[in-house]
Amino acid sequence: MAETHVISALVTRRSELAGEIEHTQQRVKQLIHDLENLDSTIRLFDGDYRVEAIKPKGFRPPADWASRGEMSRIILDILRQAAEPLTSQDIARELIVSRGLDVADVKLLRKMTKRVSVALRNQRDNGLVQSSQAEGMFMVWEVA
Numbered sequence: 001m002a003e004t005h006v007i008s009a010l011v012t013r014r015s016e017l018a019g020e021i022e023h024t025q026q027r028v029k030q031l032i033h034d035l036e037n038l039d040s041t042i043r044l045f046d047g048d049y050r051v052e053a054i055k056p057k058g059f060r061p062p063a064d065w066a067s068r069g070e071m072s073r074i075i076l077d078i079l080r081q082a083a084e085p086l087t088s089q090d091i092a093r094e095l096i097v098s099r100g101l102d103v104a105d106v107k108l109l110r111k112m113t114k115r116v117s118v119a120l121r122n123q124r125d126n127g128l129v130q131s132s133q134a135e136g137m138f139m140v141w142e143v144a
Contacts, residue, residue, distance in 0.1 A: 038051075039051040071095070071115065071116075071119050072119050072122070072123060074095055074098060074099075075091055075095065075116060075119055075120065075123070076123070076128065076129070076143065078091050078094045078095065078098070079091070079129060079141060079142060079143045080143055082142070084140075084142075085132065085134070085140035085141055085142040086140060086141055086142075087134065087138050087139065087140055087141070088113050088116045088117040088120060088139070088141065089109070089113045091116050091120070091141065092109060092112040092113040092115075092116045093109065095112060095116060096108065096109065096112055120141050124141075127144055128143065128144055129141050129142065129143055129144055130142060130143075130144045
């Protein structure tokens, strides 16, 4: 027999998610409306301007995605636990797993690899990690 408090909690959570989806859909509609208004305004000033050629700005993770120094701490932990030196991409993959993010997301892996590389270079400048050339064009990293 189903526990009534469990069902009640699940129903409450489902209601919250449905409300959040509805709110997000309304927000998307408002953003589309605002974008259309901006396009119209641009065309008022220049009727031949190709607004579809304007590239959207890149996604920036929210400010709370990783607090200051958190990424470096995770990277150093990954390197300390590694049996051998790792590439930036290997570290990024481990970081994605440790954060509970989608490992199959190629764009995310590419973005995280870049962020890991920057953090590693900073840590190398601080003397905490060292890099060496591996086979091919890869750099491998380890704790100094």
